[in-house]
Amino acid sequence: MQISQDPIVWLAAFVTISIFSFVFWNDSPFYKYVQSAYLGVAAGVTVVVGWNNIKNQVITPLTNGNYTIIIPVLLGLLLLIRYIPGLNWVARYPVAVLVAGGAGLGLANTVQAQFVSQIKAGLKPLNSIDNILMFVGLLAVIAFFFLTGKTTRAMERMKLGWLPRFGRIVLMVAFGASFGTTVMGRCSILIGRLQFLLTDFLGL
């Protein structure tokens, strides 16, 4: 075992163990101190990154003669006017530009990317158990979301009342898989920290 001599590693180990102390010793002074320090550092980093963005995206292009950048800069400044009482309606204009731009950028390819391609992929030939299960599961989940009484009564009359119930089971399996991978992800993050403590800090 060769404990690290690097003060940064010691600091990281102290922060890690202090955060973990919450598990065994609720709201320990170490946890509270490290939490406050982390929030302060995060705020500081945000300020620096923000200033760097302004320098790179605004000041540098302006000094290089690219004056078209003034328009988005003005729109951004108009957003701050919402804090002036009586004038906060002005901020609606840049918000409208942001929302419209985002919607246009996203919607343009959303139909192809998230609807057409996925629907095409769902229509597989029913020549294997996997494909049949997938197709029936897809229909069942869609049927589950027909929540109007008229539709569910119609399905019962057509002897398809089992379909939305099966859809609920399929959804539960999907959420279970999602939960399982969430647990896996959290374990990975913990193991990452333990690897740091055992190898980088303690040198085991």
Added chain:
Amino acid sequence: MQNRLFNPDKRITYLLLLLVMIFPLINPLGIAIKPSENTLLAYNYVEGLQPGSTMILFIDFGMGQSAELTPQVIASLKHFSDKGLKLFAATQVPEMSTALTGYLAETYGAANKEYGVDYVDLGYFAGAESAIGAMGDSLIDVFKADVNGTDLTTLPIFKSITKLPDINVMFAVTASGTIPFIRQANAKFGMPIIFSVNAVMGPANVPYVQSGQAVSVLVGSTGAAEYETLINQPGTASAAMDAQSLAHLVIILLIVWGNIGYFLEQRRNKEKNA
């Protein structure tokens, strides 16, 4: 007594999990890692690329997800470097700019690849999906300079690459979402994309592989360990798999134990009310 047996102090559960994870990290058990179908898809695709093919890497995760995704980045970059792929690397997360430089140094740099010819570090870019969309028209207009401030037009790697569709394949390592890349790269230009996502996002993104919109989705540190096995260079992800497996086993046993307690409690209440 039964209550304390089936509802123990949560600190006991945490301590048990910690011990179960620490033990295999110190004494590896050597549980075999079998690559899954998705990992094989990604590996085989990269194996099929010719040396000199171009790859753009996007780092879209923060330090909080780095334990899960960094091993994947390192394993993939080692593979890309061995295959002789020309790499364009960028990040959408400001704090990862320094980390990206480190990843490149550990892989392409360590393999004596020439900066500006074999790989370029484009650093942080702002704008998220709109920036990716703008790359479809011009990479140089979006980035302008590399992370060192060097004009991109002076770098040999940009001789025949002006916009995103000129690049052969994208490798997006993301913890925030795959949709922007699919919308702006695959749906627009038909660009092949290999995703590496954290475990939480795995099940929701595997359908993109089935629909052909993604080449593959590598999931979490398990995907990284499988990739390390395939390239025959075990790293931190492989070392973590024993601990991961034991932790999952303990969690399953605890869930079963909790359910036994629940049903016993139900039976006791029924008998009390009878």
